[in-house]
Structures are given as structure tokens and as C-alpha cells.
Amino acid sequence: MVVLRIRNSHKRKYAFICLSIFGFIMYRYLGTPVGGRRLSRKLGLHANNSQFTLAGEPFRILGGSVHYFRVPSAYWRDRLMKAKACGINTITTYVPWSLHQPERDVFNFQTQLDLESYISLVAELGLWVILRPGPYISAELDLGGLPSWLLQDENMRLRTTYPGFTDAVNVFFDKLIPKIVPLQFKKGGPIIAIQLDDSYGSYAKDNRYMPFIKEALTSRGVSEMLLTSDLSNGLKAGGVNGAIRTMKLWKLRTKDMQELNSVQPNSPAMVTDIWSGMADAWGDLHHVLAPEDMVSTVREILRRGMSINLYMFHGGTSFGFMSGALGIPSYKAIVPSYDYDAPLSEAGEYTPKYHLLRDLFSRYNKTVEDVVA
Template identity: 75%
Template sequence: MRIRTVHKRKYALICLCILGFIMYHRYLRGPTGGRRISRKVGLSTNASQFTLEGEPFHIIGGSIHYFRVPRAYWRDRLLKMKACGINTLTTYVPWSLHQPERGAFNFHTQLDIEAYISLAAELGLWVILRPGPYISSELDLGGLPSWLLRDGSMRLRTTYPGFTQAVETFFDKIIPKVVPLQFKKGGPIVAVQVENEDGSVAKDESYMLFIKEALQSRGISELLLTSDNHNALKSGGVGGAIKSVKLQRLNQKHIQDLNAIQPNSPAMVMDYFTGWYDVWGDLHHVLPPEDMVSAVREILRRGMSVNLYMFHGGSTFGFMSGALADPSYKALVPSYDYDAPLSEAGEYTPKYHLLRDLLQRYNRGETFPDMPALHYREDYEPAIMYQHLSLWDALSFTEGPFKSPRPVNMESLPVNNGNGQSYGYTLYETTITSGGFLRSGDNVRDRALVFVDRSYIGLFKRQRVELVVPDGKDQRTLSLLVENCGRVHQGMDLDNQHKGLVGDILLNNIPLRDFTIYSLDMKPSFIDSLYKAPWKTLPDTPSFPGFFMGRMFAYGYPSDTFVKLPQGWEKGVVFINGLNLGRYWSIGPQQALYLPSPFLNSGINQVIVFEEQEGDYKIHFEDTPDLGMAADIQ
């Protein structure tokens, strides 16, 4: 009897050892979250395919940016990605958000990149990191911080010392945070992209080598990638990094060109665009679901790897949206819905379901995780605006004012610890003694409301360069409220993206002088300070520009909703509990701002609207988005 018991114990011990070996092997193979295990062979390439630890590996990626999704929703969005059959998460790293001032860094809460990557590992996703420093991503200045432009000789995306020194300071902070999260150290990062789309500008042949060495010298040891549009593949790239291509439509010639340029490496579409972004005054861009899925099916059939840009776009909250310069200036809307498989609010779309079905067939019927339940959305009672504060009464809460004999651009203002003003509005005031013709040339960036003794007389924008100033007696105050609508996010002209007044304004061909300048960047600290301002009960005829205050009630646990300003509001910004949701503009296409439940309190929520020209007395909260009239991407 005792002998049998001993044998049973030995058998049980052997079984435990085998099970332990299996679990340990799986532990080594998959993303490990916070655990650190040394692996010898990471993501590699041979003539036809990627391999991971020496075994064939097919990248089926999707982009979700941590800075465009409320942190409370990171897990939800990544679980939905996992349930669709995606195996690799890709994300950009926005330098401008992580280093808003030269000596100030932010890696907390919404910007905790280590927590985001570790969460991806916990959920079983590999990661391709895209740390820039330039990322485009339809962000203001392509994700580069605006304080770089204080250097009058700055040459962005080159080996100009003023730029490289700033890059190295940023990399000294960000790269040590992600080095321990690399695959060979037990983390989920299997590849790192070197810069982004450099082939489209290629201003400095030494630049990409500098970025590559800056990454590697700080401990990046995984596979390196570059990514360019098809027409820039030859001029892009850097030795020792795999080239990949960005595509909107699948084109046989584009794939052939990539294979010809790089014949002994696997082909990868680093960005297959699932939709597109939107600009003010245009239509909402969509790509038919069938077009997207047929392109992905063909990419997979060819044995290529792919990353879906975007899998879930989210929102570009605040003033962070970029702009286009060609053929004319157009600013982007706050929504980054992108017509992606997951909507801006994390809803499943027809693209998601078709893609999930395709990937299940591609994986030979492999069982995917269950699709997470959707969040409830609610149409709350409207917020009635009950208090008003004129712009002029709010000026005492700004940083400044500052005196200058000539106009000073936004970036060169002596604010924010010597880093200048990045976003928002700047008010320029001077004294005039006559009427006549006011000419702006091309010196208003990007839009200016013009006032005489605080009475509105007209608008300057890039297409309009002349206004008539009415005659008047004695001295009068001329005011220009200039808005940065968004810096261009791509192209050759990034060095010239100064905002505010960038040169002289002429009255009867004589340059205006002796300005008083107010910085209205509308940061959370400024909005919070307004609660101490002399608000007044909303009059029948409020003055503009002005701030309007109301309350929104969310009983119980708050739900997602969409802020919609009905007809009667023209153009401005919405703040909920001090957070900048983004701009609204009656010209569309976007007609409602996404308001995620984590931004709301249970009970009373403070609503402040800054309106430039024309306001109503309430704003609505609806349970459905409104991105405007749709048009297929051309």
C-alpha cells in the first residue's frame, strides 16, 4: 500500500513538472506584462517572412493611441482589438504632450506610456513603438513641441544642433522607460519605428542615421522599421532598418516597388488606412467597409504583414489637431474617428465585424475572445447657460499683459516659463487715431476677430487681407483676437509654423506699433481661475467674444454622451469640468463633440463655452455622434 502511494506521488510530481514546463514555455512565448524574462531572439526577417524566436510570425497590427483614449478606457479598447484577432498594437509617442516645456516632462495618468504598454502585454498583444520624434499623426506640428520654433534658425527634422540637442534630451527621458519593455527583456515591444515618413522631406541625409543611433545608444535593441508613402520609399529609410509602406488603396505596382527596393525582406504595409481624417468646412470622409476588408484580405493572401491605421482613432482633445497647407490652409476637426473599425466612442462598426470574420477564417477558425459589452450612452438634459463673462473681463486672469513695440508671434511671448504660447488665442491691442484701410498681408495666423473699442468690425483670415476701419474722434483701441487653428502636421514647411501675428499689420500703409499682448492659451489652470471672475447673470444681449457657464447633471454612474451645440452657436471651445473637449464650428462637418463618461462627475458637472461671435442659451447632450455628411474617400 505504501509502495503504491509513493508511485502515485512520483507520478503526480512528474505531471506537475511537465505542466510547469508547458506553462513556462508559454510564459516565454507571450507578452508578459510586468514580468521580465530574458529572450535571445526577437523579431527577425528572412527573405520572405518575419520570425519571432525563430518561428514564423505574421504581424496583424492595429493602431490605437493612448493619448487619444481616456485612460479609463484603455483596457476596453485593447480588449476589443484582441477580440477582433489583432496580435500587435502600434502607437505613436507625442513629444509635444510629453514635454510641453523645455524642462518639464509629463508621463502621468493619460500619458503613462509604461502602463499602456504593460497593459497591452497583460492582454496578450505585442507592441510596435513609434517614438518619432516627428510622428505626423494629424497632430499640431506633427507632434513636435512648439517651443522649438523660438529658435529663429530652427531646422526641424535635420541634424541642426538646436534640434538634435532637444531630441536627445527627450530621448534621455522616454527611451529608458521603454527599454525594459522590449521583447528580449521579457516585454511586448517587438519592433521600433525610426522617425516617420522622412522620405517625403529628406532634407538631411544624416538625419535618419542620427535618430537610429540615438535610439540604439539608449538601449533599443529590437528590430527597427521605417515607414514611408509609396512615392517616398526610395528617398526614405536608413541602413539596418526594414522599410515598410503606407497605403490607402492596394496597388500592385506599390507592392512591386517595395519588393524591388527591398528584395530580401518580408513586405509590410505599416499603415493601411482604414479611413481618413476630416477638416473644417469639408465633408466627413469614409471608406466603404467592403473596400477595406477586400484590401486586407489581399494583403494577407500575399503573405504580407499589415497594420491597420487606425483600428480605433479616438479623439484629439483640446487644441492638439493639426492642419493642411496644400492646396490651401485647412484645420482638422477634434474627432479622430477616422471611420475606423472601432468608432470614436468605441462602438463596433460593420468594418469591425467583417474584419473579425476575415481574421477568424485566416486563422483557420481559431476561437477569438468574446467581444466586450458596449458602454451605455445617454442623452442628458440640456445644460442651460445661466452666467456670462465677457472676454475683456477675463483678461485679468491671463499671464501678462506684455508690452511690445512690434507684433510678437505666439511662440516668442514671454510666457510659460520662457517657452512661449503653444495653443489657443492671443489678443493684440494698440491705439489708433484715424480710420482707413487695415491690411494684414499674410501675417495673421490663422484667424483674427478685429475690434475697435471692443466693437466687432470684421474678420481677418488667410484669404481676406483688408478691412475698413470706421472713422472716429480721438484715440481708440484696436484689438485683434488671433486664433491658432492648428499648425500644419506634414510637409516641408514645418519650420514656418509660427502663430499669432507673424509680421506687421498696416493701417493706411503705416505699420501699427506699441502693442499690449494677452496670452489666452486656455489651459486648465486658466479655466479654473475663471471661477473667481466677476460672472454676471446671462443678459438678453451678451457681448462677444465671451464665456458662458452652465451645469449638466449626470445622476448615478455617468455614461458616454455627445455635446451638441444647436443652431445659434457659431465657433468656439467647450470645457467640461475644466477639460478642453475641443473646438466646435457651425461650418462642420463635425457637429457633436464626444464626451466620455470618465470626464464626468456623478451629479453636477460644470460646463463652460467660449464663443467667438454668436451664442445660444443651452447646449445639448445626445446619445449618438454627428460627424456630418459623409463622402467616400477619393
């Protein structure tokens, strides 16, 4: 009888442990009580008149760009944990078409290009994701991340609704989008927003192009908030109905805010790229931006109640021959280092910018656990 009681006791403990684990998983992925109220995954990122909300609660995006394809997968966790420790609540990353589809009939989503594993790790660490799948992404990549085999078509017209281009985009999105749809916020994942193309307002060759990209995403199951991102003078031409317009900038100028307000009144404002530095070209000195100058701009953006994303928070390395080049005023190839004078150096080391930003973000930060698990 004593042995039987001991065994029953062990069974009860084992059952309790299993139920606790199951309960934690449900708590983590289906909603956490905030102020005694359970929040719903049915309410994703939403733009009210003056602020974003997530799961119905006020939410300020404190983002940082960390490109999975520029960081060896063994270091992903380290870089992301350092981003969270700085006060970042959202990771943004581009998706390089040229790397995922290096040849017309070859696709690669393995190891360092395992986007699903990267996004899942971001979620595990309690961070959100803004995904930037292009198809054009700029990012100092050769051909802006478009695969070079597109140019085998001598009539090719990139970033337009030319059938040779749209057919290729559709093939790529058929492979990519099913991987990210289950990782959206409303499905229990960390993706709260998705950006359409990149800086199209500076190109704008085809007014049907951005509606095509929007339809290509939504028809495949993308249901989270859509964004566009442009310099202030490209906000109008680069936008599309149904997507929030956001800005790229070095310094916050009055005319930038006026332009954003004129094309998008009564909506929360976001800077999707506040540059922490810039890429270096062969023959140039390493570009640096004084920490105090960058942080003063970030401080002013936050003081105005805007959301923000640091480009880059951690730059990493442009491996192999993926680097692009500058064409204006003259041709200059970009070096493989993508240090970008970012808060975390190319080697993942802390910089003075990191410490200043951590102190600043501590006044504004609201963790994922404070919003919804």
C-alpha cells in the same frame, strides 16, 4: 495532533498556490511550450527572405493602431480587448513628443500619458507592440507631434541634424527611451519593433538625419527590429541601413509592390498604414471609406503573405488643442474627433468594418500564446 496536521495541510496548500502563481509568471513571461518545445526570448522579430519570425517561429503581424493619448486611460482595457477579439495580435502607437514635453523643462508621463502602463496593459492582454516614438510622428498632430517651443530658435531646421534640433531630441530620448528599453521583447516585454521617425522620404532634407535617429535609439539600449514607414515614392529616401522599410497606402497597386521590391528585395513585406478612413477638417463632411472597399484591400494584402497594420483600428479623440491642419491645397484645421471611420468608432462602438475584419482575421490569426508567453 489533529490540529497540527490541519495546519500543516494548510501550509502545504498555501505553498502549492504560491508555487503555482510563480510558475504561471515564469510560463507567461519567459516562454511557453509550442509543440512541446520551449521558445526563447533571445530571438525577437526577425526578417527572413519571405516572412517574419518571432522567437524563431513564423509570425504574421496583424496590427491595429490605438493611440493611448487619444483614449482616456479608463477605456484603454476596453478598446484593447476589442482589438484582440477582432483578431489583432499587435498594437501600434505613436509617442507624441509635444504632449510628453510641453515645455522645454517640463515632462509628463502621467495618467493618460503613462506610456509604460499602457504598454504593460497591452502585454497583460496578450498582445505585442510596435512603438513609433518619432520624434516626428505626423498623426494629424500640430507640428507633427514636435513641440512648438522648438520654434523659439529662429534658425531652427526641423527634422535635420541642425544642433538645436538634435540636442532637443537627445534630451527627450534621454527621458523616453529608458522607460521603453525594459519593455522590449528580449527583456520579457511586448515591444517587438520600433519605427524611426515617420514618412521621412516625403521630407528628406538631410541624409544624415535617419542615421542620427537610429543611433539615438540604439545607443540608449533599443535592440528590437527597426522599421521605417513611407509612401511608395518615399521608400528609398526615407530608409536607413539596418531598418526594414514598410509602406503606407490606400490601395495595393502593382507599382507600389514593384517599388518596395526594388529598394528591398528578398525581405518580407509589410503595410504599416493601411488607412481605414481619414481625419476630418472643419467645414468638410465626415470622411468614410466603404467597409467592403477597405476589407478587400486588406484581404489582398494578406493573400500575398504580407503583414499589416490598420491605421486607425480605433481613432479616439484629439483632446484640447493638439490637432494639426492640412496645408495642401489650402489651409484646413483638423477637427478634435479622430473617429477616422475606424473599425471601432470614436466612442468604442463596433462598426460593419469591425465584423468583416474579424471574419477575415480569423483565417490568419495566431495568438501571442501560440508563439511565446
